[in-house]
Amino acid sequence: MKELGKRNRQRKKKNKEWEMPTTTTAKKKKKKKRKKKAWPQEQGNRLLKKGHNFYREALKLYTQAISQKSSIDANSSIYYANRAQVNLLLGNNRRAFEDAVQAVKHNPENVKAYFRGAKAALALDVLDGAADCCAKGLSKDQNNVELQKLQVTISEKRAKKELEARKEAASRAAAERIVNALSKRKVKIGPEAFREWTGGKRPWLDSDEILHFPVVLLYGEVMTADLIEDFSETDRFSAHLNQMFGEEAPPLEWDVRGEYTRRRIELYFQTNAYRTLSRPELVASFMEGQEGTARGGSAGAKEEESEERLDLLEKRWVKVDEKATLATVLSKTGHVIPGN
Numbered sequence: 232m233k234e235l236g237k238r239n240r241q242r243k244k245k246n247k248e249w250e251m252p253t254t255t256t257a258k259k260k261k262k263k264k265r266k267k268k269a270w271p272q273e274q275g276n277r278l279l280k281k282g283h284n285f286y287r288e289a290l291k292l293y294t295q296a297i298s299q300k301s302s303i304d305a306n307s308s309i310y311y312a313n314r315a316q317v318n319l320l321l322g323n324n325r326r327a328f329e330d331a332v333q334a335v336k337h338n339p340e341n342v343k344a345y346f347r348g349a350k351a352a353l354a355l356d357v358l359d360g361a362a363d364c365c366a367k368g369l370s371k372d373q374n375n376v377e378l379q380k381l382q383v384t385i386s387e388k389r390a391k392k393e394l395e396a397r398k399e400a401a402s403r404a405a406a407e408r409i410v411n412a413l414s415k416r417k418v419k420i421g422p423e424a425f426r427e428w429t430g431g432k433r434p435w436l437d438s439d440e441i442l443h444f445p446v447v448l449l450y451g452e453v454m455t456a457d458l459i460e461d462f463s464e465t466d467r468f469s470a471h472l473n474q475m476f477g478e479e480a481p482p483l484e485w486d487v488r489g490e491y492t493r494r495r496i497e498l499y500f501q502t503n504a505y506r507t508l509s510r511p512e513l514v515a516s517f518m519e520g521q522e523g524t525a526r527g528g529s530a531g532a533k534e535e536e537s538e539e540r541l542d543l544l545e546k547r548w549v550k551v552d553e554k555a556t557l558a559t560v561l562s563k564t565g566h567v568i569p570g571n
């Protein structure tokens with residue numbers, strides 16, 4: 232019995248020795264797998280999805296991907312197209328358009344590049360370029376909804392722009408016509424003044440090529456004025472004065488003493504009261520406020536120079552011959568009438 236028990240203990244010991252390697256192997260640590268580093272293009276895509284705060288970082292990564300100069304044109308096209316998208320989001324429309332152009336050079340089948348190029352050109356108001364990108368994109372994918380919508384937008388904007396151009400051309404032609412008539416009669420016009428009295432009315436030319444002016448009569452002593460809305464260049468001052476101050480004319484409310492009578496009225500104009508507008512300024516002035524036109528820009532340094540020269544010129548009051556026509560008085564030396 233004792234011998235048998237000893238043999239059993241020896242067997243158990245051997246079994247334990249045999250099991251030891253299994254236990255030791257189970258306790259070995261597993262090796263960690265190394266993560267594969269993402270390509271710049273992939274990193275850029277992830278950042279782009281995160282929103283505005285990550286756009287500039289995405290831009291750098293797309294630029295890095297482009298700089299690696301992939302041997303596969305299709306890949307290069309994607310990199311340029313993606314950078315065009317980021318530039319669009321950042322408002323860099325010129326760069327976005329240039330990237331879109333590069334994208335289609337590498338892959339003429341890249342429809343997204345055409346779309347982004349069209350959007351950038353539209354933002355730059357280069358309508359012909361935008362329309363061209365749309366047309367080329369739709370030639371690759373005629374059912375592309377985004378390109379179809381953009382093409383409609385471009386067509387509408389182009390039509391509106393063409394209409395505005397026609398209106399501006401007509402407005403400029405009308406302004407040139409009046410300026411030519413003024414130049415022919417040696418009538419000089421200065422910067423805007425007395426608009427509160429004229430109500431913005433301006434000289435105009437009728438179908439018989441006769442000029443008509445709004446004329447303001449200032450009463451310096453009482454600080455008021457009268458407006459003759461339509462004073463033809465062929466009219467004499469006496470005709471208007473008779474109508475305004477004649478015996479049958481209604482009394483002036485502000486003339487309580489009755490001092491402004493027909494026989495006592497005298498008219499004067501001041502010489503060199505304003506600088507003379509240049510022809511471009513004058514054309515812009517007559518175009519101002521007309522439909523489809525914008526106000527002309529400032530003359531800047533030239534205007535200051537003209538003001539300095541004006542200070543050197545003699546200013547004097549000249550009596551108006553009431554028997555003279557308006558055209559005669561306006562063409563007098565040194566007579567510069569204010570614009571409106």
